[in-house]
Amino acid sequence: TGKEKWPRGDEKIWKAGMRGVDTDVASITKSFVNHVQTSLARQAHNLDDLGAYQAAALSVRDNLILNWDDTQLTYTRKAPKRAYYLSLEFLMGRTLDNALLNLGLKDQYKDGVKELGFSIEDLLDKERDAALGNGGLGRLAACYLDSSASQELPVWGYGLRYKYGIFQQLISPEGNQLEAPDPWLDNQNPWELPRLDVAYEVRFYGQAERLNDGTPRASWTGGQEVLAVAYDVMIPGCYTKTTNNLRLWESKPKRGFDLNSFNAGNYEGAIESSNSAAAITSVLYPNDHTSFGKELRLKQQYFWTAASLADILRRFKNLGKSITEIPDYIAIQLNDTHPTLAIPELMRILIDDEDLDWNKAWEIVNNTFFYTNHTVLPEALEKWPVPLMEHVLPRHMQIIYDINLFFLQAVEKKFPGDRDRLSRMSLIEEGFPKQVRMAYLACIGSKKVNGVAELHSDLVRTTILKDFVEFEGISKFGNVTNGITPRRWLDQCNPELSDLISKTLKVEKSVWLKSLDKLEGLLPFAEDARFRREWAAIKQRNKERLAHYVQTTLGFTINTHAMFDVQIKRLHEYKRQTLNILGVIHRYLTLKAMTPEARQKVNHRVVFFAGKAAPAYYIAKLTIRLIVNVARIINADPDTKEYLTVYFIPDYSVSVAEVLIPASDISQHISTAGTEASGTSNMKFCLNGGLLVGTVDGANIEIAESVGESNVFFFGHLTPDVEDIRYQHMYHPIPIEEKCPALANVLNKISGGMFGDGGVYEPLLKTIRQVDYYLIADDFDSYIAALAMVDEAYLDKTEWIKKSIKTVAKMGKFSSDRAILEYAESYWNVEAISVAK
Ligand code: BZD
Numbered sequence: 155t156g157k158e159k160w161p162r163g164d165e166k167i168w169k170a171g172m173r174g175v176d177t178d179v180a181s182i183t184k185s186f187v188n189h190v191q192t193s194l195a196r197q198a199h200n201l202d203d204l205g206a207y208q209a210a211a212l213s214v215r216d217n218l219i220l221n222w223d224d225t226q227l228t229y230t231r232k233a234p235k236r237a238y239y240l241s242l243e244f245l246m247g248r249t250l251d252n253a254l255l256n257l258g259l260k261d262q263y264k265d266g267v268k269e270l271g272f273s274i275e276d277l278l279d280k281e282r283d284a285a286l287g288n289g290g291l292g293r294l295a296a297c298y299l300d301s302s303a304s305q306e307l308p309v310w311g312y313g314l315r316y317k318y319g320i321f322q323q324l325i326s327p328e329g330n331q332l333e334a335p336d337p338w339l340d341n342q343n344p345w346e347l348p349r350l351d352v353a354y355e356v357r358f359y360g361q362a363e364r365l366n367d368g369t370p371r372a373s374w375t376g377g378q379e380v381l382a383v384a385y386d387v388m389i390p391g392c393y394t395k396t397t398n399n400l401r402l403w404e405s406k407p408k409r410g411f412d413l414n415s416f417n418a419g420n421y422e423g424a425i426e427s428s429n430s431a432a433a434i435t436s437v438l439y440p441n442d443h444t445s446f447g448k449e450l451r452l453k454q455q456y457f458w459t460a461a462s463l464a465d466i467l468r469r470f471k472n473l474g475k476s477i478t479e480i481p482d483y484i485a486i487q488l489n490d491t492h493p494t495l496a497i498p499e500l501m502r503i504l505i506d507d508e509d510l511d512w513n514k515a516w517e518i519v520n521n522t523f524f525y526t527n528h529t530v531l532p533e534a535l536e537k538w539p540v541p542l543m544e545h546v547l548p549r550h551m552q553i554i555y556d557i558n559l560f561f562l563q564a565v566e567k568k569f570p571g572d573r574d575r576l577s578r579m580s581l582i583e584e585g586f587p588k589q590v591r592m593a594y595l596a597c598i599g600s601k602k603v604n605g606v607a608e609l610h611s612d613l614v615r616t617t618i619l620k621d622f623v624e625f626e627g628i629s630k631f632g633n634v635t636n637g638i639t640p641r642r643w644l645d646q647c648n649p650e651l652s653d654l655i656s657k658t659l660k661v662e663k664s665v666w667l668k669s670l671d672k673l674e675g676l677l678p679f680a681e682d683a684r685f686r687r688e689w690a691a692i693k694q695r696n697k698e699r700l701a702h703y704v705q706t707t708l709g710f711t712i713n714t715h716a717m718f719d720v721q722i723k724r725l726h727e728y729k730r731q732t733l734n735i736l737g738v739i740h741r742y743l744t745l746k747a748m749t750p751e752a753r754q755k756v757n758h759r760v761v762f763f764a765g766k767a768a769p770a771y772y773i774a775k776l777t778i779r780l781i782v783n784v785a786r787i788i789n790a791d792p793d794t795k796e797y798l799t800v801y802f803i804p805d806y807s808v809s810v811a812e813v814l815i816p817a818s819d820i821s822q823h824i825s826t827a828g829t830e831a832s833g834t835s836n837m838k839f840c841l842n843g844g845l846l847v848g849t850v851d852g853a854n855i856e857i858a859e860s861v862g863e864s865n866v867f868f869f870g871h872l873t874p875d876v877e878d879i880r881y882q883h884m885y886h887p888i889p890i891e892e893k894c895p896a897l898a899n900v901l902n903k904i905s906g907g908m909f910g911d912g913g914v915y916e917p918l919l920k921t922i923r924q925v926d927y928y929l930i931a932d933d934f935d936s937y938i939a940a941l942a943m944v945d946e947a948y949l950d951k952t953e954w955i956k957k958s959i960k961t962v963a964k965m966g967k968f969s970s971d972r973a974i975l976e977y978a979e980s981y982w983n984v985e986a987i988s989v990a991k
Contacts, residue, residue: 243292247808303391329782382461481521485982637970671966716758818844
């Protein structure tokens with residue numbers, strides 16, 4: 155209303171205190187020194203880079219807080235419909251550089267810290283990654299937050315504040331992955347604001363009794379109550395005042411510890427329950443693409459969804475609207491099935507607390523939730539054992555049974571007598587134990603369901619949710635192709651290229667970074683020799699930056715005039731890092747067999763791998779071991795090392811990706827067709843002028859459509875054939891020596907001990923020689939042929955650079971701004987609102 159009364163005292167004095175933060179260099183240095191002296195209680199003469207980073211971060215944070223406050227006030231006043239992105243993972247990486255760029259303050263801070271005797275690059279390097287995610291799914295959530303703020307959409311994220319993020323990866327001398335904890339909060343986190351006053355009680359276990367009073371209500375009592383406390387992380391938009399919120403929950407015991415047990419001398423018992431509460435948010439589960447059925451994971455999921463819903467509903471209630479208007483003010487996006495318990499939880503609140511009837515409650519739920527699927531791999535589809543659910547969440551299990559009953563009644567009505575269909579579609583999978591199928595629950599409880607690339611969304615519609623499409627109609631099942639934020643994945647990680655683009659397009663970054671289609675303006679410059687030289691020189695400097703990183707962290711000297719070939723992603727059989735390393739061995743054997751003269755015509759290549767394997771994923775860890783040992787042998791071979799070297803970069807992270815991606819000439823996205831839902835690093839590489847080697851899978855397909863088939867290197871069998879080939883593997887297997895002699899030779903070399911004890915690798919080799927579920931042997935020859943095409947194309951440097959420029963020019967579609975606007979417009983019905991300057 156603009157007529158608020160100041161809470162207390164003299165309005166003039168309040169206003170005088172609210173001058174905001176000045177952003178000229180002199181004010182910045184003043185604020186920096188002030189934080190050194192007061193917030194950090196340190197002295198100028200013994201301030202190290204870490205302290206200076208913290209002072210800079212605190213000073214930047216002051217800007218964010220004021221913008222955040224104005225944004226939240228605007229939201230409260232205008233009461234727009236808001237969206238909430240529920241994700242168990244937010245893989246944020248570092249914040250300072252991103253905040254400086256989005257605020258448009260990088261130059262001022264650079265100058266300011268320089269005057270104080272520091273280099274901004276050194277300070278940026280002191281920040282630890284916030285690594286609260288496994289891979290693509292978590293990083294996508296982070297990109298969507300950046301885009302929501304940049305596009306001025308009222309979107310909040312909700313997640314967990316894990317004390318330990320994804321483990322740190324160490325590589326033993328034998329080449330084994332070792333895991334160490336990631337205590338990322340140890341030197342304090344300037345980017346979070348504890349909100350100790352925002353807290354909710356979350357119940358586990360106990361008893362659920364139906365009231366049987368003619369209503370569907372029940373009471374849920376007893377058990378364990380745990381406190382959820384909010385920590386807010388500010389999410390600045392790019393060149394806008396809008397600063398959104400990511401609210402992360404920490405678990406705490408409701409009451410310190412049990413004083414009765416303590417006084418009775420049972421000290422361990424007294425702290426046990428307090429420890430079990432704190433344990434909920436202690437660590438991120440490091441498994442991707444597997445469903446484990448562990449009680450603590452279930453508790454994480456419920457703790458987070460219950461706290462988030464309570465918070466969302468409290469905010470809604472402050473609007474003074476009727477509870478039935480929830481879908482007019484709230485849209486909740488479920489990032490995969492991890493937050494699916496929000497569906498029965500909202501039913502519980504509406505029925506047990508708000509006393510709505512079943513149908514009304516279900517209608518509200520059905521118009522509030524939206525579900526994104528990120529995988530069709532069967533082993534990754536979440537299922538929870540019914541006995542575990544009954545134990546931990548007895549009331550929710552009742553509600554799920556009720557949802558199932560009404561749902562199956564409706565299915566029966568539409569398809570009378572089709573018992574197979576009923577058992578296929580039931581939320582409860584029969585077996586010992588019975589299990590709850592979370593993807594089905596997410597699907598029927600949501601207004602819309604989407605996959606993350608065209609092919610993947612088709613597969614969702616025709617495979618895992620086929621019956622649901624037949625029952626509910628196709629229009630509920632859509633696609634939103636993933637995107638990436640060009641702020642972090644171009645402007646921040648590749649500043650020289652970003653500057654060149656601005657200069658060439660004669661468009662401000664504040665414009666093209668938010669309308670990425672403008673990159674098309676680069677197309678004519680592919681024909682400009684001077685521009686191509688600048689383009690190539692930047693790629694070269696990015697390669698040198700990567701070489702410097704490898705030199706200083708691993709001690710290896712890299713030939714920066716070679717082609718840089720990069721595959722960085724979680725280790726997984728379906729992603730086929732094995733195919734890549736087997737291809738490397740094949741190339742090595744070919745080189746060895748050549749005369750020195752013949753060798754001289756061969757393209758020099760440096761192959762980089764990075765990625766973590768889930769700690770219990772034996773075959774994936776064996777692949778790492780093979781890569782490390784292949785590198786050890788090949789890199790030391792005087793005949794070939796000029797032509798081919800291999801590096802496994804340990805402890806892959808967002809920050810490491812920011813160095814690797816801009817340096818690539820080619821990158822590999824070589825999953826078995828139909829297995830990689832989208833992939834997002836494929837987009838990052840292409841946006842940085844690296845060309846794509848890949849299968850016809852996920853978003854690779856749409857990238858090729860955008861940049862042109864002639865600018866990508868595709869190979870391998872297509873999705874519709876994969877099932878048939880697997881069938882043949884089972885019933886008409888062809889020995890590998892026959893099917894692919896080149897590969898058989900490579901496998902024999904490994905078995906024969908060329909890369910250390912061959913026996914070690916037998917379990918890995920067996921997966922290929924025997925079942926070959928991921929079609930390594932079927933795709934090997936065409937993979938090698940694609941890499942030969944790459945070599946051929948790279949010979950013509952001019953043409954290569956043209957391809958690189960044309961690729962970048964056509965990557966506009968893959969901005970996460972486009973993706974988040976699709977969610978806002980076509981799914982949530984949420985509109986942008988601007989925050990007054
Ligand atoms: O999600 C990934 C897909 O594999 C990619 O193809 C896709 O691009 C991204 C974003 O849509 N999925 C994951 O990253 N999944 C997980 O990390 C995960 C984590 C926990 C449990 C299950 C899966």
